[in-house]
Amino acid sequence: MxxxxxxxxxxxxxxxxxxxxxxxxxxxxxxxxxxxxxxxxxxxxxxxxxxxxxxxxxxxxxxxxxxxxxxxxxxxxxxxxxxxxxxxxxxxxxxxxxxxxxxxxxxxxxxxxxxxxxxxxxxxxxxxxxxxxxxxxGQARAPVPLVPLAGEPEGARLTERETEVLQRVAKGYTLPEIAQQLGLSRHTVASYIKQIYRKLDVSSRAEATLEAARRGLVQ
CATH class of the missing domain: 3.40.50.2300 (Response regulator)
Incomplete structure (x- = not known):
């Protein structure tokens, strides 16, 4: 190499x-x-x-x-x-x-x-x-379609794990704290936060917190 x-x-x-x-x-x-x-x-x-x-x-x-x-x-x-x-x-x-x-x-x-x-x-x-x-x-399944070269629209639907991360971001936990709570590396959590911000079209913790509140994740 x-x-x-x-x-x-x-x-x-x-x-x-x-x-x-x-x-x-x-x-x-x-x-x-x-x-x-x-x-x-x-x-x-x-x-x-x-x-x-x-x-x-x-x-x-x-x-x-x-x-x-x-x-x-x-x-x-x-x-x-x-x-x-x-x-x-x-x-x-x-x-x-x-x-x-x-x-x-x-x-x-x-x-x-x-x-x-x-x-x-x-x-x-x-x-x-x-x-x-x-x-x-080992199973008979239909083939998964290829993702277009132009990229894949992700929408605003969060996965279960992304929802867990968003909730903790909104509660004010730091990245290392979230990583420890979920048993993940800080790099993995950083990647989740990146995807969450992109899906929700937000660019700050404050905006993410507002979106989490709108979804009923925090009070």
Whole structure:
């Protein structure tokens, strides 16, 4: 591994992923960006051996980056690193050409261990994702449609986990406190907060609190 691309819009999480990549592959040079359009621009001029790609990016779905990598440079190993563990994100990513799929909620050591599997030609998959894939192929189901290149509209419907995070944000808990209460890493909670703000079209804790109150999550 000589060149790696990290696509993640949260600076703290972006640095965290870049640091993990360097710890696993000491000789690797990491190029990090925060948007899909920036990633596509870089791909037009450079080649990469590894890419760590978030899905919830501000201008489009990270699946657009995975698909572009697969089409332009099939030798590059695109690994999704996300908070989403549902079929609607997992299978479109795999269909687009993702080599692996990791969940941010795992400790740093677990993520590093999964990436080390690449040296043996094994796809890095978080255990819950591996079980979901096996379960999927063990049942007869309709294929999941690919996410369009333009991105995926998310609307304002929150998942159960996002609702839990929003409620704690509205109650004034800090990011580390929320992480401790929910048994998640601070990077995972930061990603949830990012998605919540994007879905609700808010940009501050005060606005998020008002929306939480409107939904009856706080009094």
């Amino acid at each position: 000589k060149q790696a691309l990290v696509v993640e819009d949260l600076a703290e999480v972006r640095d965290w992923l870049a640091d993990i990549a360097r710890s696993v592959f000491p000789e690797i040079e990491v190029h990090a960006v925060g948007r899909v359009d920036e990633a596509l621009a870089v791909l037009a001029t450079r080649r990469f051996d590894l890419a760590l790609v978030d899905l919830g990016l501000p201008d489009a779905s990270g699946i657009a980056v995975v698909r572009a990598l697969h089409q332009r440079d099939p030798q590059c190993l695109a690994v999704v690193v996300t908070i989403y563990d549902d079929d609607e994100h997992l299978f479109p990513a795999l269909q687009a050409g993702a080599f692996g799929y990791l969940l941010k909620e795992q400790p740093r050591e677990a993520l590093a261990a999964q990436l080390l599997r690449i040296a043996n030609g094994e796809p890095p998959l978080s255990p819950p994702i591996a079980r979901r894939v096996l379960s999927w192929f």
